[in-house]
Amino acid sequence: MTPAGPVSQAPSTVGARSRRTVKVNDVAGMGNTDCSIEVHGSNPILAERSMYWGDRGFGTDTIGAFSN
Numbered sequence: 001m002t003p004a005g006p007v008s009q010a011p012s013t014v015g016a017r018s019r020r021t022v023k024v025n026d027v028a029g030m031g032n033t034d035c036s037i038e039v040h041g042s043n044p045i046l047a048e049r050s051m052y053w054g055d056r057g058f059g060t061d062t063i064g065a066f067s068n
Contacts, residue, residue, distance in 0.1 A: 001035060001036045001037070001038065002033050002034065002035050003033065003034055004033070007027060007035075009022070009027060016043075022037075037049075037064075039064070046063065046064070047063075047064035048061055048062060048063045048064060049061065049062045049064065
């Protein structure tokens, strides 16, 4: 989601005990803007936001919030 509205992406399946990385700048319609994600699943999910700068020389990580 962006200040201009949602940016859709095709659904994907991620197996148990595995991960999927989405490079936000590679998603069509993104670029240099504020954004957030919403994740849905049939089982519990852990989502995190990792951000890196300077050829991954500096970064931060935030675990997503849970809601019912």
